[in-house]
Amino acid sequence: MNKNEQNKFSNLVNKIRQRILSTGISSQYKAVHYGGALSMVEIIAFIYLFFLRLNISDSKNESRDRFVLSKGHACLSQYSTLLELNLIQENDLEFEINGSSFAGHPVINRKKFIDFSTGSLGNGLAYAIGSAISNPNRRVACVIGDGELAEGSVWESLRITSKFNLTNLLIFIDLNGFQQTGETKEINGDMDLNKIFEGYGFNTIQIDGNNLKSFHDLKSKFVDTKPNVVLAKTTKGFGFEGIENTLDSHHTFVKPDTKIYFHD
């Protein structure tokens, strides 16, 4: 990333966090999945700015790149990114409003860049594989949660990704360390994911997923000989004072004047 790209990246990350707050507090249901959305802001900003090739004129283009948010409860990060990149308009983002595609979990609406309905954990990677196989020239990105890794279907799909050597599919694992009822290492068990992914045949990259600098040279670490997976160590609720690194951040209320930590 050059200096200009770095500035663009940090600006987008800051705007997404601000938008997550303003959209979240607009929900009539008040409690929102903030924690998992906030932990992956840097990840999703990187994906949309530096991996996927999308612009508004592509909304009806059936061969365009695809994004799959397998951890669908983190949808506020995706909706906010789409809005900040002008892929959708302000009046599109009717968050948790009756009849809207922008529900508490994403509902497929290709014209608005919501490529799949997700929310039932463990299914997103298989959809991403389908998209990647159907057009090898298409880039597909998929974000999976660390709690979600307990789903057997994730491991089925990782094996299939490796078997078909889908180098046009980029996977991020958001390792924020918490899931709905506790710490992931307590619920799922502690394991060496690096070794596991290496064993599955992935080019495995480990980063500090909330540190912008980790992303500056990330692209140079990708290979085109095997599928790439990024293990991103993040903090649940990152950037929101009061809920950062807490179990409660998973689905909670925040005040409209919540202090946000912005990157320089």
Place this chain on the structure above:
Amino acid sequence: MIDQKFELRQSILGLRGAFGAVLEIFIQNNESKHCKIITADTSTSAGLGRFKTKFPELFLECGISEQSAAGVATGISLENIDVFLGSFSPFIIGRCWEQIRLASYMEANLTIFGFGAGLGLSYLGFTHCSLEDCSLVNAIPNTTIFEPSTPSEVYNALKKSSELDGIKYIRLTGDGPINKSLMGGYLQISENARLFINKSNKVMVCSGYLASRLIDKHKKKFDFIVLNQISNLKHDITLKDTLNSYQEVICFHESYENFIYKIVNNLNLKSKVTNISPQKKFCKPGDFNFVSEELNFNLTNF
């Protein structure tokens, strides 16, 4: 379409054995121009071995991973490619019910073929047969179920599937040679119903491999109507009129919930209608005759 010689040859293999050869002809006839066939390490069980060698570029082997195979199928179908996804019925329907539901929710067009449905493989245990699959699929909106009885009907089910939106389930029952009398000498009374006349005042209505078993047992004693599509049907007035010309209509189905009876019952017939389906319980494994008796699914005395 498929010719009679081919059909007779394939009939020896039974429905699941013939499926691959029928699909091969279906693809060769350009009925589906852009498609993928996805299986979960069960291609040979559906006679797809030759297909796999002939069209390797169309074939995706996902391994013993039915749920992911269903997700991959959904992902591909949402990119406007016809997808045929198949395995043993209890696995591809039972284990993948949620994935199928989500595919339907996203309006994917997916054709699923499930073999070993009904009691055909009951000698392998209840792990390998399914009497619940129709109900599971039918519980999901925008689904259509076919239960073909001959290779020609498999072809017709594939063709109809490619014309319909949503989730299409081709249910392949039985595990033996198909009765040759099902392949000719019938009257096509409507798009979905074939009538075999034996000048009886009672008619048996059935689908799938059960048609072979029933014709074997009752050849000259009853008339038969064999249906191919068994859910999501339009009101069939010709079928209604035909059934009303009989004193008794006996509905058979290899499913806990009798879909044939449901179709007939919805027609509000004047004739007496009888429902013959397996009792809802599990039993020790055995061949079709043993398990049918255990489940009070009597094809002879009713």
